Amino acid sequence: MRGPRATLQDVATQAGVSMKTVSNVVRGYRHVSPAMRERVQAAIDALGYRPNLSGRRLATGRSGMLALAIPDLRRPYFAELAHAFARISAERGYRLLLEETGGTAEGERSALHDREVGLVDGVILYPQALSSSELDRLDRDAPVVFLGEDPPPPGTDHVAIDNVAAADAAVTHLIDVLGRRRIAFLGHEIGAVGRTSALRLEGYARALDRAGIRRDDALLVPRERGDARGGEEALTNALAAGLELDALLCRDDLAALGALRALRLAGLDVPTDVAVIGWDAIELTASTVPSLTSVAADTAALVSETLDLLTDRMGGPIDDQRRRTVDFTIVFRESAPG
Numbered sequence: 001m002r003g004p005r006a007t008l009q010d011v012a013t014q015a016g017v018s019m020k021t022v023s024n025v026v027r028g029y030r031h032v033s034p035a036m037r038e039r040v041q042a043a044i045d046a047l048g049y050r051p052n053l054s055g056r057r058l059a060t061g062r063s064g065m066l067a068l069a070i071p072d073l074r075r076p077y078f079a080e081l082a083h084a085f086a087r088i089s090a091e092r093g094y095r096l097l098l099e100e101t102g103g104t105a106e107g108e109r110s111a112l113h114d115r116e117v118g119l120v121d122g123v124i125l126y127p128q129a130l131s132s133s134e135l136d137r138l139d140r141d142a143p144v145v146f147l148g149e150d151p152p153p154p155g156t157d158h159v160a161i162d163n164v165a166a167a168d169a170a171v172t173h174l175i176d177v178l179g180r181r182r183i184a185f186l187g188h189e190i191g192a193v194g195r196t197s198a199l200r201l202e203g204y205a206r207a208l209d210r211a212g213i214r215r216d217d218a219l220l221v222p223r224e225r226g227d228a229r230g231g232e233e234a235l236t237n238a239l240a241a242g243l244e245l246d247a248l249l250c251r252d253d254l255a256a257l258g259a260l261r262a263l264r265l266a267g268l269d270v271p272t273d274v275a276v277i278g279w280d281a282i283e284l285t286a287s288t289v290p291s292l293t294s295v296a297a298d299t300a301a302l303v304s305e306t307l308d309l310l311t312d313r314m315g316g317p318i319d320d321q322r323r324r325t326v327d328f329t330i331v332f333r334e335s336a337p338g
Helices: 008-015 017-027 036-046 052-061 078-089 103-113 132-137 164-176 197-211 228-240 254-263 297-316
Strands: 066-068 097-099 124-125 144-147 157-161 183-191 220-223 245-249 275-279 293-297 325-327 328-331
Touching: 008 017, 008 036, 017 036, 052 328, 066 078, 066 103, 078 144, 078 254, 078 297, 097 103, 103 132, 124 228, 132 220, 132 328, 144 297, 157 164, 157 297, 164 183, 164 197, 164 245, 164 275, 164 328, 183 197, 183 228, 183 254, 220 228, 228 254, 245 254, 254 275, 293 297
Parallel strands: 066 097, 066 124, 124 144, 144 157, 157 325, 183 220, 183 245, 245 275, 275 293
Antiparallel strands: 293 328
């Protein structure tokens, strides 16, 4: 038979601390020293303690659940981001309710207010369809933190990476380290360019300008679909039309995966003939042939910053609009060596 369930007091006794300290660790309170957090977590692990969410809701009026609403779980970046949120939320004593918005206005509206009031304590939303003004007009049943590149509503919190600086750094590497001059950009939308693509194109252009390389619109290769096949088809068609390039910055890793296949089928070697850099550093990019160099956000920092802001808002009204920008790295691999 299973023994009695460990309590908060059991953890406090095991760790030799107060119940308040244990509660602060479980709730993810940021002002706990790393040493104390490690000490309490060791006791939690040893005893197999799990927060009693029903008791928490009765005592505090909170459910202990957070909602993460993202556009499309079929895209590896969003799936990996959701995994990171689930893992770190659990470490802080929260359960995660995952919602897929489909990148539609209806899905994003639903994520903000079409649920039982009190079901979740806070919402993390990655909007793609609704504008800042549209989001601002919606009633929000719980505190919200926004992710992504689109500007959030006034008075709300937002976490993102500096896409302009990251694209600039990637193209600068291609120029200064690998000596490339005909650098193409693959994967932005046809027609109305999305905010994410626009920022990455801005960084791409900034690096070219600083190096004194003339911009050439023929090197901007959009795709009709946002998957790997769309990237492959777009680059295949551009090469057949006479595109000459010696390097490629891709809007995302799916475009880069398609590019690797298109270049191989065209008889071009990567990186000898064309160096390739992707974006997001999804797990699959370590196993491609050649392995793919990719821009990577500091996902752990992005998740932690988001949860810090959200738990602050859950603690009471905050009038300020807060912005957090997390760091990035370039994961150098065979397709564009460091």
